[in-house]
Amino acid sequence: MDAEAAKVLGAGLAAIGAGIAALGVGNVFAAFLEGALRNPGAADGQQGRLFIGFAAAELLGLLAFVIAMILVFVA
Amino acid sequence: MAESGKIDPMHQFTIEPLFGTDHLAIGGYNIAFTNSALYMVAAALVLWIFVLGGMKRALVPGRWQVAVEYFTGFINNLLLANVGEGGKKYVPYVFSLFMFILLANFLGMLPLGLVGLHPFTFTSHFTATGVLAIMSFAIVLIVGFAKHGFHFFSLFIPHGTPAPMIPVIFPIELISFMVRPFSLGLRLFVAMTAGHVLLKVLAGFVINSSNAGVGYGLTVGTASFVLMIGISALEMLVAVIQAYVFALLTSVYINDAENLH
Numbered sequence: 001m002d003a004e005a006a007k008v009l010g011a012g013l014a015a016i017g018a019g020i021a022a023l024g025v026g027n028v029f030a031a032f033l034e035g036a037l038r039n040p041g042a043a044d045g046q047q048g049r050l051f052i053g054f055a056a057a058e059l060l061g062l063l064a065f066v067i068a069m070i071l072v073f074v075a
Numbered sequence: 076m077a078e079s080g081k082i083d084p085m086h087q088f089t090i091e092p093l094f095g096t097d098h099l100a101i102g103g104y105n106i107a108f109t110n111s112a113l114y115m116v117a118a119a120l121v122l123w124i125f126v127l128g129g130m131k132r133a134l135v136p137g138r139w140q141v142a143v144e145y146f147t148g149f150i151n152n153l154l155l156a157n158v159g160e161g162g163k164k165y166v167p168y169v170f171s172l173f174m175f176i177l178l179a180n181f182l183g184m185l186p187l188g189l190v191g192l193h194p195f196t197f198t199s200h201f202t203a204t205g206v207l208a209i210m211s212f213a214i215v216l217i218v219g220f221a222k223h224g225f226h227f228f229s230l231f232i233p234h235g236t237p238a239p240m241i242p243v244i245f246p247i248e249l250i251s252f253m254v255r256p257f258s259l260g261l262r263l264f265v266a267m268t269a270g271h272v273l274l275k276v277l278a279g280f281v282i283n284s285s286n287a288g289v290g291y292g293l294t295v296g297t298a299s300f301v302l303m304i305g306i307s308a309l310e311m312l313v314a315v316i317q318a319y320v321f322a323l324l325t326s327v328y329i330n331d332a333e334n335l336h
Contacts (some may be wrong), residue, residue, distance in 0.1 A: 062266060062269070065268075
């Protein structure tokens with residue numbers, strides 16, 4: 001396979017990671033809402049943990065984006 | 076740019092020396108005053124003016140003072156919830172960090188292109204966010220070792236780890252600790268970069284489809300433009316969330332240094 005084609009294909013494949021990270025972020029907020037609607041009184045105290053979970057899940061999607069950018073512009 | 080029909084979405088991240096300081100150097104290192112530096116100065120200046128206007132300490136606060144006290148109170152609560160009483164002394168640092176990143180993200184999104192200027196988001200460069208992350212990480216290391224000495228290494232062995240598991244757990248925890256400054260800086264940098272690239276790609280759709288003809292301009296161009304407005308609103312949300320996440324993770328890491336486990 002042509003090296004240039006392999007790079008672009010790899011960047012496209014990295015986009016799968018971004019999509020799966022979206023599932024993860026959706027899961028974090030879905031689980032939070034589910035818990036928060038059952039016990040609204042405890043919801044405000046857990047917002048910090050919500051965003052820690054969000055940041056951890058989001059990071060992998062961002063890493064997928066970095067891989068795509070490196071493949072397209074640097075490699 | 077427009078004549079070739081190819082719009083480079085990465086061009087907005089170019090760092091350019093300003094005011095003829097291209098060859099300013101100290102000891103062989105170029106220290107030109109760049110557009111990145113200009114926006115850092117602007118962010119620091121806006122933050123300084125913002126806080127200065129709210130330091131009147133009036134008994135009945137005006138609007139400005141309430142705005143400043145809202146932000147300081149927000150950071151104060153953040154540190155109180157994550158670090159406890161010992162977190163009070165980090166309020167100035169985390170407040171400056173949060174506001175600096177927040178203002179940087181927003182200054183880079185100002186529609187200054189309308190008057191011919193080039194807005195620049197310096198948080199979309201890993202050099203800038205990396206230094207901010209290293210600052211937070213250095214505080215964690217310095218406080219951790221100054222306060223607990225070599226007992227700080229017990230951070231890498233969670234409570235109740237069975238003795239045979241320690242050789243396995245220790246390297247895993249050590250790696251997860253050492254990766255923190257990278258993930259902290261990378262998160263902010265990539266989130267800002269991705270959003271700005273997306274906006275410029277959509278802007279390229281609008282320009283290219285309008286150039287291709289009225290029919291394309293009305294269908295593709297209008298749809299892309301509406302999408303751009305929505306994405307811009309999303310970008311503002313991301314700007315706030317990323318600044319908040321940076322401050323939140325910094326306070327979580329400071330908690331490790333302050334209280335171990």
